[in-house]
Amino acid sequence: MLQTIGEMYGHNRSGTSEFLLLGISENPEEQQVLFWMFLSMYLVTVVGNVLIILAISSDPRLHTPMYFFLANLSFTDLCFVTNTIPKALVNLQSQNKAISYAGCLTQLYFLVCLVTLDNFILAVMAYDRYVAICQPLHYVTVMSPERCMLLLSLCWVLSALYGLTLTLLMITVTFCGSPKIHYIFCEMYVLLRLACSNTQVIHTVLITTGCFIFFTPLGIMIMSYVWIVRTILRIPSNSNKYKAFSTCASHLAVVSLFYGTLAMVYLQPLQTYSMKDSIATVMYAVVTPMMNPFIYSLRNKDMHRALGRLLLGKVFQKLT
Incomplete structure (x- = not known):
């Protein structure tokens, strides 16, 4: 669909048919370091999320x-890094760093869609924990x-529509x-920042819809955990309190990492956006998807057992 849109317009109204993705550094030595760093992180992310799934x-x-x-969530993170990192790796190893106008819009669409989907899934996971801890008798019915x-x-539907809306708005930019x-x-x-047409309307729409899309799920998460904490504090046994809280600790860590990195980049005026934000974006584009599998499996005994059976089963099949 996005490819068709890009072909429909051919290029934007100013005649730009491609962009040059120069990355964080143009120094050849630093590019080599970045290539191996991104490749290692990408492989770890893919292996980690595939194992979780x-x-x-x-x-x-x-x-x-x-x-x-x-x-x-792991599937979304897997798609997210695959949408961005392979092209970045090619650019780091190639003299031709061009990306077509349609390709850029396609990458932008999936970027917005998948970040939004991550946000929504984290909110649903918080709601799931709320029902499990605060309404355990109704859990099977509610969930x-x-x-x-x-x-x-x-x-998925809301994320796809939001990504499509912002991408269609970008088509109007000169x-x-x-x-x-x-x-x-x-x-x-x-x-x-590269636009020479007036982007005030687009920026206003971006801020307005972004606040709704991201702060509404954040509000759901905050309210869920307020009720969760209140319920846990009423539990008489300290061991049961710890057990109840441990089921939420991994989710809280992922939420903190996700929103912390997004806030570093997007909670600022467009005019102040600079190179340092390019580095900060690497955190939510590369580091967060890589860390999520480790955070969720680090202290989760059920995941330990499942991963052990999966890996040992593969080894046993090879031996036999």
Whole structure:
């Protein structure tokens, strides 16, 4: 669909048919270091998230709402890094750092869509923990398989529509001057900085919709954890308190990492956006998807057992 849109316009109204993704550094030696660093992080991210998905899908004991959404979060992170990092790796090893106008819009669409989807899934996971801890007797009914599929479908639809809306708005932007992007991928704020047309309306829409799209789920998470903490504090046994809180600790860590890195980049005026934000974006574009599998499996005994059975099963099959 986005490719068709790009071909429909051919290029934007200013005649720009491609952009140059120059990355964080133009120094050849630093580019080599960045290449191996990004490649290592990408491989770790892919292996980690694939293992999470395989472990959950292969273990019937993990076929619960919490792990269902965790598997989808891993799938989203896997798609997210695949949308951005391979092209960045090619650019680091190539003299031709061009990306077509349609390709840039396509990358932007999936970037916005998948970041938004991450945000929604994290909110649903917080709601799942709220129901499990605060309304345990109703958990099976409230978080039924049908309800989980409905929530996930809603997350996908809203994310796709939001990504499409912002991408269509970018088609109306006129670019002029140098098409150089000192970034590892096509990003909304960076493209708006290259515009020579008035982007005030687009920036207003971006801030308004962004606040709704990201702060509404954040509000759901905050309210969920307020009720969770209140419920946990009423538990008489300290061991049961610890057990209840430990089921939420990994999710809280991921939420903190996700929103912390996004806030570093986007909670600022467009005029102040600079190269340091390119480095900060690497945190949520590369580091966060890489860390999520480790955070969720670090202290999770169920995940330890599932991963152990998965890996040992593969080894046993090879030996036999």
